[in-house]
Structures are given as C-alpha cells and as structure tokens.
Amino acid sequence: MKWIEESKCLKCGSTEIIYRGFGMVPVLRFENVFANAPLALVTTYSICVKCGLIFQNPHLDNEGLEEFYKSGLYRQLVYDPENQMDIDEQRGQIAWADLVPPAVTHLDIGCSHGTMLELTRLKNCKIMGVEPNRNYVNFGVPSVATIYEVEGEWDVITCKHVLEHVPDLLKFVEKMTSLLAPGGTLFLEVPDEAGEGGSARLPHLYMFTEEVVRDLFAGLTVEGYQRKPHHFFKMRKPT
Numbered sequence: 001m002k003w004i005e006e007s008k009c010l011k012c013g014s015t016e017i018i019y020r021g022f023g024m025v026p027v028l029r030f031e032n033v034f035a036n037a038p039l040a041l042v043t044t045y046s047i048c049v050k051c052g053l054i055f056q057n058p059h060l061d062n063e064g065l066e067e068f069y070k071s072g073l074y075r076q077l078v079y080d081p082e083n084q085m086d087i088d089e090q091r092g093q094i095a096w097a098d099l100v101p102p103a104v105t106h107l108d109i110g111c112s113h114g115t116m117l118e119l120t121r122l123k124n125c126k127i128m129g130v131e132p133n134r135n136y137v138n139f140g141v142p143s144v145a146t147i148y149e150v151e152g153e154w155d156v157i158t159c160k161h162v163l164e165h166v167p168d169l170l171k172f173v174e175k176m177t178s179l180l181a182p183g184g185t186l187f188l189e190v191p192d193e194a195g196e197g198g199s200a201r202l203p204h205l206y207m208f209t210e211e212v213v214r215d216l217f218a219g220l221t222v223e224g225y226q227r228k229p230h231h232f233f234k235m236r237k238p239t
Contacts, residue, residue, distance in 0.1 A: 002061040009048035009055070010169055011212070016049035017057070022200060043200050045207065051215065054193065054207040056200075062167050068202070069132065090115045096158055099187050100125060104155035107179060110162035114141030128154075147172060153181035160189045161230075164204045173216050183239040186220060188213070189232045 008015045022044045046057040060068065093116035100106050100116075102123040108116050111129030114137045121127050128150060129143035137143045144150060157180055166172045180186055193207040200207070210231060214222060217235055224234035 002064055003058040004061050005058040006046070006055070009051060009053055010206075011053040011055075011216070012048060012051040014048055014050035017046045018049060020045040020047040020054055043202055043204075045200060052209055052212050054209075056202075056205045059167075059205055060202075065165075065167060066132075089113070092160060094119065096160060096187065097123075100156050100158070105153075105181070106156045106158070107150060107154040109147060109157065109159040109176065111137060111141070111143055114138045114143065116158065117141050117143075125156075147175050147179075150179055152179070153184070154179050155181050155184045156187070157184070158187045160187075161191065163188070163190050164206050164208070167205065169206065169216075177217065177219060177237070180220075180237045182237055184237050185223075186217070186235045186237070187233070188217075188235065189230050192227055192229070192231050 006017070009017055043056055044058070045054050047054045089112050093112065097116045097119035100120045100123065102125065104125050105127075106117065106120045106125040107128050107130070108114075109130045111117055111131045114129050114131075117127040117129050118138070118141060127142060129137060129141055130145070130147050130150060131137045131143050132145050134145060157176060159176065163169070163172070176186070190208045190213065191204070193209070208231060210225065210227065213231060213233060217233075220235035220237055222233060222235050224232075226232040
C-alpha cells in the first residue's frame with residue numbers, strides 16, 4: 001500500500017499549496033490493512049492558494065484505494081453499524097429518483113444497489129449504473145465498473161457523493177461532462193466541508209467549496225444550487 005505526497009495542486013497544478021488541517025482515522029480497527037500507513041494514520045489535507053481545492057496529502061495511490069474499498073472496511077469506517085450506510089443511501093436514492101423525468105436516458109454514477117435506477121426504469125427511462133463493487137448492484141440493473149466503460153450521451157446524469165472519492169479528478173469530470181447530452185441535466189452532490197458528512201476521513205480525497213465545483217464544471221450552466229446539508233447542484237449542458 002503506497003502513499004503519495006503531492007507537491008502541486010491536483011486540480012490546477014499550482015505549487016502554491018499550504019497545510020490545511022487533518023482528520024483522525026481509527027487505525028486500530030484496521031491495523032491489518034494499514035500496516036504500512038504513516039504514523040497514527042492522520043489524514044492531512046492541503047489547500048491550493050490559487051484555486052481553493054482542499055485535497056488529502058499524502059493520499060493512498062490507486063491500488064491502495066482499491067484494496068481499501070475491496071476490504072469492505074469503508075462502510076465500517078463511516079458508519080456503525082455498517083448497514084446504516086445502506087439504509088441512508090437507499091433513502092437518498094429514492095428521493096433523487098423524483099428528480100429524473102420520465103422516458104429519458106438516465107446514468108447514475110455510484111449507483112450502489114441500484115435503487116434509484118430501479119425506480120426510474122419504472123418511469124420508462126433507459127438506465128445504466130456505474131458501481132466499482134460488482135457484487136453490490138442488484139441483479140437486473142445494467143451497470144459497469146467504471147465511468148470509462150460508459151458510451152453514448154445521456155439526458156440525465158446523477159452523481160451523489162462520488163466526486164470526493166475519485167483519484168483522477170479532472171479526468172473523471174471531463175468524462176462525465178462528455179457523457180451528458182446537449183441540453184442534458186447533471187444532478188451532483190458533494191459534502192460541504194463544514195456540514196454533515198464533510199468531515200476529513202480516509203475515503204474523502206477532497207473537500208469542495210461551491211466555487212471549486214463551479215470551476216470544475218465551467219462548461220455547464222448552473223440552474224440550481226443548495227449548500228446545506230450538502231453542496232447540491234443542478235447543471236445543464238448547453239445545446
């Protein structure tokens with residue numbers, strides 16, 4: 001498991017980065033996974049003076065992150081009992097299904113069990129999910145493991161609490177934007193640093209501000225924004 005120390009911003013490439021703060025990880029519960037982790041496994045963050053991105057530094061490399069998620073410890077780290085995360089996710093997906101109009105193409109990035117997609121399929125939507133854990137998606141919900149396997153253009157893309165986990169942030173945002181059809185709508189939610197779910201923790205590679213998200217998706221028009229309890233954006237791609 002390799003840890004990477006960054007000398008420049010992961011968004012804009014500026015070398016003007018400074019120490020931001022830290023969060024504690026209960027490492028004693030995960031000593032087998034984190035045997036080679038830095039001292040006490042304190043998750044430290046840097047902030048870019050130029051663009052404002054807050055990012056974990058140092059952070060696990062891609063292979064280390066994959067090992068962490070496959071270990072099944074992510075849900076134990078965030079919630080206790082861990083099934084509470086399933087309950088909260090499904091509640092959120094049920095609520096978000098109302099955002100998707102009937103008879104459109106709908107791509108859900110980070111689809112989890114696929115609850116939202118099952119509901120939008122009932123509205124005659126053509127559906128597809130992205131979920132790295134292939135054993136997690138309910139049988140019958142079409143899905144792929146990565147966004148880079150998705151093709152075509154989609155009328156509606158939903159992405160709820162995924163962006164903070166993505167190692168290759170700019171590449172991921174570029175691909176997601178390219179999948180959105182002209183005139184299509186993106187519903188995006190990321191944790192607010194100061195709000196619920198915004199705490200520093202190992203799986204959160206970034207903590208976003210409204211300004212950083214708007215800059216990342218500068219090619220889209222923001223039609224709706226709400227900060228609390230999380231940063232929620234409704235964005236449309238120009239026709």
